[in-house]
Structure formats: C-alpha cells, structure tokens
Amino acid sequence: MIAAVALACGAMFAAGACISGVVRPAKVIGFLDLGGAWDATLAVVFATALAVHALAWRVVARARAPHFGGSFPAPARGEIDRVLVVGAALFGVGWGLSGYCPGPALVALASGALPTLVFVAAMAVGVVAASALRRERDE
Numbered sequence: 001m002i003a004a005v006a007l008a009c010g011a012m013f014a015a016g017a018c019i020s021g022v023v024r025p026a027k028v029i030g031f032l033d034l035g036g037a038w039d040a041t042l043a044v045v046f047a048t049a050l051a052v053h054a055l056a057w058r059v060v061a062r063a064r065a066p067h068f069g070g071s072f073p074a075p076a077r078g079e080i081d082r083v084l085v086v087g088a089a090l091f092g093v094g095w096g097l098s099g100y101c102p103g104p105a106l107v108a109l110a111s112g113a114l115p116t117l118v119f120v121a122a123m124a125v126g127v128v129a130a131s132a133l134r135r136e137r138d139e
Helices: 002-020 025-032 041-061 082-098 102-111 114-138
Strands: none
Touching: 002 102, 025 041, 025 082, 082 114, 102 114
C-alpha cells in the first residue's frame, strides 16, 4: 500500500511539473530573468504549491500519527550553518545556470534530451561527492 501511495504521489508530481512548465529550462530561466523578458507564470505555480502545502500541514498537524508510517519524523535541527548556506548557494547557482531543479530534471529525463542527461549525471556526481565528504567529516 505504501508503495502504491508513493507511486501515485510521484506520478502527480511529475504531471504537475510537466503541466506547469518547470521541466523546461527556458521557462525557469525566463522566471529568473528579472531584468529582461520576465515570465511570472511560475510565481503562480509556486504560490499554489505553497497554499496547498499550508493547507495540508494544517490537516496533518491535527493527526495523532501518520496514515502510512509509525510516527512523524523529528523536526529538523533548525540551525543555519556553513553546510546549509553553501548547499543552498550551489543549488541556486545550478538552478539559475541550467534551469533545472533536481525533481523536474528527473521528470525531464523521459525526454532523452542531452542537456537533461548531462545535468542529471552531474547532479548524481555531486550527490555522491557530498555524501563522501559528509562521511569523511563525520568520521
């Protein structure tokens, strides 16, 4: 049952990403181009996602336990450290330069476009490198 719910959520995310245009780098770069031909349509997508999340959070906050799991995860540490700031900066630079965010990039893999394949491969290398650095730091 949990796998079916996860599959349905992933399919819904992929459909929404395709419909909204976030899988098209030109759409994302147009949104980030505040000084040129700014495309504000993604602001509606982000605002809608925020509203849905806020509503869902209110519903979940009333629940005693999750429907598909033993307990809710513990809250994040909440501290802003160097790792968080550097990671956020790298994410933003990568998103701004390529027009791809990790989730939509995975959805866009279905297109088979070479730039998408290169981005996802570079992202995978970055994930492996970051994991190795974290393991090394924690040892």
